[in-house]
Amino acid sequence: MSRNNSHKVAADVEHLNALGHQQEMTRHFSFLSLLGLAFAILNSWTALSVSLSLSLPSGGPSSTIWGLITAGISNLCLSSSLGEFLSAFPTAGGQFYWVAYVSPPGPRRFLSYWTGWITVGGWVAMNATGPLLGSQLVTGLIALMHDDYESKRWHVFLIYLGFSTGGFFLNVFANRILPVVNKAAFYWSMTGFVVISITILACAAPNFATGEYVYSDFENLTGWPDGFAWLLGLLQGAFGLAAYDSVCHMIEEIPDAPKQGPRVMSALQKGTPLIEFKPSEGITEA
Template sequence: MEEINIDDKQLAQLGHGQSFKRQFSRWTMLGLAFAILNSWTALASSLSLALPSGGPVGIIWGLVTAGVCNLSLAASLAEFLSAYPTAGGQYHWVAMIAPEPLKASLSWVTGWINMSGWIALVATNSSLASTLIINIISLVYPSYQFYRWHQFLIYLGITFIAFFINTFLHKLLPHINGFALVWSIVGFFILSITLLACAAPDYATGEYVFTHFINTTGWPDGIAWLLSLLQGGLGLTGFDAVAHMIEEIPNAAIEGPKIMLYCQYIGIGTGFLFLTVILFVSGGLKNATTIITSPAGPLLEIFYLATSNKTGAVCLLMFPLLCLVLAGTAVLTTSSRMVFAFARDGGLPASAIWWKIHPTLGVPLNAIYLNVAIVVIFGCIFLGSTVAFNAIVASSVVALGLSYGIPIALHVAYGRTRLPERAFSMPGWLGWTTNIIGLAYTIVTSVLFLFPPALPVTGTTMNYCIVAFAIIIVISLIQWIVDGRKNYRGPRITIGEQELQD
């Protein structure tokens, strides 16, 4: 009870009353955070991003590079989370340390970028899961004729599963996320052991796995390898979920930063080991072209090559597929809390609607509705153009990365002196090192991930991420001109307002 009182007091000092029950423990919150990262699953499911753009070198060493940089970002943001444990996360932190003349505008832009990144991540997760299901159909039925509306319906089904669990099974979320963590770790070991056993002794060489470079993009080798960082970035992003869920865990200022770092440690470790296994059992260079061009997708094709059995390959794919379905639930939970928090501080049109807590269900139901509605609209875009939809998917990584970089840039600009005393604080030399590494990574990848994935560039190979991101900024600016500059002042005091709304 003492811990809960401390949490309530700290949240009250930040201007907000307690809206949610603190029903998550350290381990169930770690389950939610890792369900979202699910690094080994996300990395394996997105092999198509790095195989043509660096091959094994891009996959393995790209992950190591992205891992060091994302761990630096996570450590940097963990200090903010310890100082200000509120669901607002990055936009709240920016408001706390930005210069007074820029406080509201920078907080506003950060909030919109972060919120857009999370909603796009919901769509990304449903897209990855639906792609795995389409891959299964393509492997089992080689004559299958793919139509985009097939995947659209699967995409909707996965999204609505997440909606149902978040709305009607809210009290079970800690248990579901705890199960997600166990399922992911168990699946990692079962898949690794099974694949190595089935593929023996026909393994790729160590030279292929760790030193072979493939570049079919048309870009110079250096640029191609840097573009392969998108795979590692996708597999390790989203660790700020802990921040947006921080009002639902006891002892938040201490446990939150630990969880943010733990999920990165697990993600980098399992991701590196599983990608190494995948490359060893792939058969090496002789199968590289087949894997890259397979209609079943690179991951399922490798499973099939390793097991020489379609049924076995599909059974193995059930582990990452269920991981992605469980991740969809966790991503929607987090995204709805981000919408709730930003609306609570007046950052959205008709904010009072979006931060209402349903009196019976105990969830921000309207915020969940808004998330699902936008994700369905994204799916309709997929019906018209996979290129445009892929831009939305890529923009989730860019948007989240920028939302990490803005508070860190301000922190560095002020010589790391703006944060108050906190439970988690790095030594000066380590803090400066992680801040600079994370900031450099954010700048480089935010530019590179806007590049077309291959040359020459055509209407269908163009990277429209810049367009998707520009739309986010334009909407944010219009809303700022219409409403924000008059009414938004950053995080506001809302204690007692929720009771008045109810």
């Protein structure tokens, strides 16, 4: 560790002690590796690809495009607020600690307790979602390459177990290489984004949909009222922008946490909507 980083880590430890915590983790992440971790968790363009079934029947192309813009602006506001808290209170507890600190004394324990459990529930669901989507992509690729293949639920489940087990062993027994893995995941995802964006448009050329269809066509195949259907489609745009609070829960593993944590969160919420927008536009044009 460089002398500059040593001074930053010492300041982080002192800050953490002032908040009533002790330094337990090694601060071996960098800005890029933490950004790679958070980006891999969001993986916005991949989440878009596997969740189109939410928006296309619930508003159609307009829900896909404008829902993403709405979700992007909303999440940028939320991430700015969380980044402010993270800068002042850089603890891995994140939301439950912040709620405990800023709440009135009376309901403080109740609010903090339930905030913590809601956060835990969200991360349990997110940890289940990633391997599930991955297993569905694998079976989809197999079906694409082999016409006689019929996907079974137990096929998806076994692949899901493989992804989950691999992630467990990586986090428990190979924690030291996580920064390298996160950087690789970031570059891999960005490469996939470029390749997929070009491929979608190349395969559709020259028969592109009109701009009017992409930006204003509304379709409601849900049976619900139009406004409610559009809100259902909004979930697709929000799905690829969620879980950016992962930065908060890794904040005790990066030097200069009060500065670097908010920087990562800000870069994430400024970049991922733009990255997700291009495949969204390409798919609806195709």
